[in-house]
Amino acid sequence: MDRRRAARNRISQLEIKLLRKKAQLEQEVAGYLDDLRQASTDHFSESGDSALDALGDQEIADIVEMRALELKQVAEALERIKDKGFGTCEGCGRNISLTRLAVLPATPYCTHCQDEVERQARGEEHYAENWECVTEPEPE
């Protein structure tokens, strides 16, 4: 009972953390988008105030894309908290450890599935599947 209550407390703390992160990301993305808009409408201005002046439009667009992705993960994690599915790995359905969630509250995967996803993103083989291919065929 106490363990469950403790876990629930940890999750509400993570929810607060996620809500803050969401607000921060939204603000950041809005700021970048403003800057992009300004850069495209205002090519001749030499304001030089913005820290983003050193970045090209493409670089800003890349950052916005990255932040938007992060924002999507955070929003999805908040949804999962509402649906009580929070903390369950979307890959294998097992529980994601609270230690991992404390570091990466928005992650939808456990450590194992995250590795798998990253390996696939890098275009490497899915070893678990390949092992089945290399086993000897059953003798007839």
Ligand SMILES: [Zn+2]
């Ligand atoms: Zn998993």
